[in-house]
Structure formats: structure tokens, C-alpha cells
Amino acid sequence: MRLIARWVRRCRSDLGSAAIEAAIVLPVLIMFLCMSIAGGRIVTSGASIDAAAEDAAREASLHRTAAAALSAARSAAAESLDDQGIACASTEVTVNVGGLSVPVGRAATVAVTVTCTVNLSDLLLPGLPGARTLTSTATSVVDQYRQRGGS
Known part of the structure; x- marks a missing residue:
């Protein structure tokens, strides 16, 4: 009877359960951490790309020719992205300089679109795309009232 009681206690003990819990929880925590890093990288890169587009638009509006x-x-x-430490896999800058051909005395604008592909493949998350285009x-x-050179 004592032998059976000892065997039952040994089977019900918690020895080894911490290793099993760690094996289950640790990959989930690592995936959550990587997802947080990916989200932070996307948000930070988005803000930097916004700033680069604003800098480029302002710079373009100061020039007289297209x-x-x-x-x-x-x-x-390119300088703004470099200053902020954003390494784009590919970058495209599109400029609408139609405002430079508007006659002097009339309101006009210049628009700039910056497209940057942010690399996420170094995070090694299954199901996460290798890059995100922002x-x-x-x-x-x-x-x-400033003289313009036209297009």
C-alpha cells in the first residue's frame, strides 16, 4: 500500500512542469516581442517618410524651374531619410511641379510623394512579409510673387 501511495505522489508531483511551461510560453513571448519590434519599425519609418516628404516638398517649392x-x-x-537612419530597400520620389508653371501672382503648390520599402525580413517571423512599402x-x-521658370 505504501509503495502504491509513493508511486501516486511521484506521478502527481510538479517536477518537470516548469520546463514544459517554458517550452510552450517562450516561443509565444518571442513572437510577441518580434511583432512589437516590427510594429515599432513600421510606425517609426512611416513618421520618417512623412518628414522626408515634407522636407522634399518644401525644398522643391523654393526652386524656379521644374x-x-x-x-x-x-x-x-534622400538626405532626410539618411539623417533619420531609415534604410529603404527601394526609394521612389515623385514630384508634381505643375505649380511652377502657374503665372506669378496666383496661388500654386508643389506636391511630393515619397515611397519607401522597409525591410522586415531580419525579424524572422513566420507569416510576416519580408518588406512593407510605405x-x-x-x-x-x-x-x-516669386518669379517662376515654368516647366
């Missing part, structure tokens, strides 16, 4: 505005917007966007558009007013 070619100069396009060049200035691209370099301003886009931001900003508009800046062209001084209506």
Missing part, C-alpha cells in the same frame, strides 16, 4: 525642383526634392528626401505625400505652397 528640373531644379525635381533634383532638389530627390536629394532632400508612401507619404506632402504639399508645399509656392511663393505667389
